[in-house]
Amino acid sequence: MNKEEFDSIFTEELFKKIGRMLMEKKISMENAVLLTKHIGCCKVLKGIWIRSFKESSLNKRFENMIIEEEKKKEEKNEKLLVDLCECYILLSIEVSSELLSICVSCLLKVAMNKEESEEAQKEVEIALLALNNTGLIRIEQKLYLKEIKEIIKYHQEHRNLTRLAYQSAWMFLIDRLLVDNSLEDTILNEMHFIREAVRELEELTRRVDWKKKGEEMSKEESNEVLVIRRWIHTIDSFLLWCELWIEKLYGIMGTIVQVFRESKDNQREIHQECIYSLRKASMIVVVEIEELFKGGAVETVMEEMNQSTLDDDIMWDFFHFFLNISRRLIEEDDDDDDDDGEKEEAKRKATKMEIFEKLEEEGYEDVITSFFETLKFLKEKYDEDLSLNISDYSVNV
Template sequence: MQKIEEMDEMIKERNISMENAILLLKHVGYNKVLKKFFSYSFDYSLLSKKMPGMIIEEERRIEDKNERLLVDLCECFALLNFYFISDELLLIIVPRLLKVASKKEENEETQKEAEMALLALSNANTYYDMPKELYLNEMTEIIKCHQEHHNMTRLAFQSAWQFLINRFFTNISLEEVIMNELHFSKEAARELEDLSKSVDWKRKEEGKGEREVKEVSVIKRWLLVIDDFLNSCTLWNEELTGLIRSIVQMIRASRDNHKEILNGCLDSLRCTAINRNVEIDDLLKSGAVDAVLEEMKQSTLDDFILWNCLDFFLNISKRLKEEEEDEMDETKRKELKREILEKMEEEGYEDFIKSFREMIDFLNRKYYDCLSLNISDYFVSI
């Protein structure tokens, strides 16, 4: 907060121009959103109070409108304070930034402008119930254009999807567009696979160069948006099974040196086990069950990883109980249960029961979940 206050004072004393202050703060916001850290210092600053009025005044200007300044103001405000915003500002900022992101030139400068605009849009509060007319056609066109021409950076493309998935949280009617028109699962799987190839997984994160650090950051952002989607989706198709396979591959790649990515992947698999629209058969075919069992045997296992793994199996177990899975054929239910049990026995399931029984109560207290104290209940009874 002190640094923002110092900038307020510098502007007041004319040691820095308002335009340069906006540019500087915009890049602060860029790093804030990309690195997922929270700071409320801007919210209480003089600039935060002045900026909405500046945006509205510049937008209403008929003559000598400074388009570049208006975009900078919109991006700066969206990157730093897109949580509480008036409807009037929303109707200015969203179309303005979509216009910047819609430019089709494939030069580096245009790509950077689109990246900044889309990252700012991706920071919009998930709970904003925006009218589809404000963004859907333009964002759909932006995503389709990239699918055909690959005219955006990886971060820009991910940010476009994040904005759209955030809107899905309050508007379930977007699912058809997201799944069947824009093919989110296929695109997310491809991006994870391509990003995985460009990361040296054997090197620890702190030893990576600037470019690789940014790509790792984009992977983390993809995993967050995949989680949000898996928590809410009601449709299912083969493309989603392919996405789970990509997550499984990333679990194995990130296991040694990228604990945050590993946790994100396991959390995504936990979401699939909870979502009753995901077939348990798909979790077997995609390798999700094998990946979680493999993880439970690692010497690097920590509390959060263990909680994700156990909750994954707890939710599958609940769904395979006859009274809770009425639509499943009884023969199929027993077959799936036996197959999962056999996999667990192959991986030393009896040892898991012995090793983890005493930790369940601790994990319950720490993560407020409902893991059974009698872990041997999981899948033992066919």
């Protein structure tokens, strides 16, 4: 189901109807929760934003029920509170601070369940998926950090979470980084995010039969492709928001390149996600140009540019990939200081020479020239700062 189909089915009227049926006792709260939770999970996994729930009376009803249930001193229905929090967070596009603290605390309690039964794992997965949907809002560390660290570290030792649950736990933590960069050291050096992300991506990639088209894949394989896409998004976010120098990327660019190559024939969506990821990595300071080169990103993009059936969006990403590299090499040259200028200058020149030789060997300039008209069209279509001077796209020493 695509976004248009999703929006046409899960309308404000549908949620109003569920609310009316609850009031008229034509549907039980248990069934209403099951239905709305399923809609919410589908919405999050497909990466779709829907506003229809926010505008509905059901949204307000769930908000009031969560607050009322939380206030109870005795006979609190913990299961109902968990269900309501999951439905509300999964379907919401924004959450009030009062409800956020209640829901985060409630869902983390569920996510800390270490039982390994299939039922318990599923409950933990949904709780972490819901937490992941809190978005980029600031949450005080005291509300979540101790618990989410324990969840992740326990899984690293015991492998008790599903792959989706583990990825969701990391995505929740990485999303906090945008507004709280004090988490960088914890994420990088204490919990080893880069190492874990690479390991998960490599294992997942091996488990997928990439020769199959989407409809031919088993449900398990389709789920694994979905988790791969989510890991790539999480890596992108981390690299974009991280300001600490990263000593080791553990071949993370090479792993994304591998997914890029594997998905080329039959998984167009994830293939494009990888292209987008490589393009973003080319402009991020914490990802060294050397890492892009050694990881095979430069070579892979050049190979793809030689294809005759590229669409405009892909070409736009490819051109920007090389434009970013060219700009960064110039900027790094300008930023050299007197103390270590000679060493950095030598390293920069060696990198530029290596890239230039590779580009020349692969006929990169010929490729650019053949796509000159495409470049002109992209400039007009996207209104981007794409120079029409071909020499601007050469990486010269």
